[in-house]
Amino acid sequence: MSLFEGNRDRVRWDGRSLTDAWYRLYVVDIERHESNQFGVSRTVNMVNNKFISVEDAIFTIDITFIKADYNNNSDEWGRWYLDEVAGILFEHKEPKLLEIGSKIYYGLFVNGSIKKINKRGYFTVTFQSVKPTAYGSLIEYDYYTANEDEYIKLENIGLYDTYADITIKCIEDGQLELTNYSCCGYTLKVNMIKDEVIKIIGETQEILGDGDAEFDTEALKLERGVNRIRVTSTGIFKFKYNWQPEFPLI
Structure with missing residues (x-):
């Protein structure tokens, strides 16, 4: 066919x-x-x-x-x-x-x-x-947060759940928490000082770079549909989510 x-x-x-x-x-x-x-x-x-x-x-x-x-x-x-x-x-x-x-x-x-x-x-x-x-094509989402408690929304348009790569750069010393309330409330937490950069590979959970990170594997997962992420920080951070939606249809 x-x-x-x-x-x-x-x-x-x-x-x-x-x-x-x-x-x-x-x-x-x-x-x-x-x-x-x-x-x-x-x-x-x-x-x-x-x-x-x-x-x-x-x-x-x-x-x-x-x-x-x-x-x-x-x-x-x-x-x-x-x-x-x-x-x-x-x-x-x-x-x-x-x-x-x-x-x-x-x-x-x-x-x-x-x-x-x-x-x-x-x-x-x-x-x-x-x-x-x-x-699908690689999707990037950049965000800048400064001593805030707020929510962002990330949409996975694929037909399957997928794991995102997350890169975080510290602008001013502090702690950053990213909690996915669409996925059981699992949290990624980092403690970093100025100019440190850390990257977490979603598929393998490998940690690259500086900083101290704690997370459960599910904290890196983006469920199919809209994911509601709570962003809490006591310092100033810039972070990026990268992911590729998966499609079974040709």
Whole structure:
């Protein structure tokens, strides 16, 4: 089943644009298997008829390109062109980022086929994801607080809960607390002095930089929808939330 036709949106692979004036690739079709058209394939694990867990499977997608002229019609290509495109798509042996329009995928191109007619034609490549979802663009939220007790709202527009990376810079000595009341009231608390910077990686809970931090893992989570965060500080701080919403749909 085709879920996509005629996309002239940006296509980038490993940071390189494939829709620029040099390569002029045009996505004419993206296909998935009928059984996985929503972009989700799950396995439910049971033991003695009791639910244990659910696992989301990785997916593959087939993407068909043509080389387009400036009117979006199929243009001629030579062998050198296909050799160069193949070298770009298949040069990596570790996952990279594929961006098509507003969606981001992590994975590798694993195979492909070519159909050529009178120096024109199309080629189809299979992309193997190493993540069970697609992602949206990175979202950043910056905030400056000075000896305050107030609330901010962060919206996770994805279809799943996700964990944010949080970077905090101390402008004036003090304590900062970030409490997510949309997620059971868990709190991230830091004690810092002027010019210290600390970063907490949401997915791994790794702490980088200076300062003293205390938190529960759930304090870094942004639930699907609007999250209401209480900000309490006794000093002056600048902090930033970074996260990527997850999307199962292609």
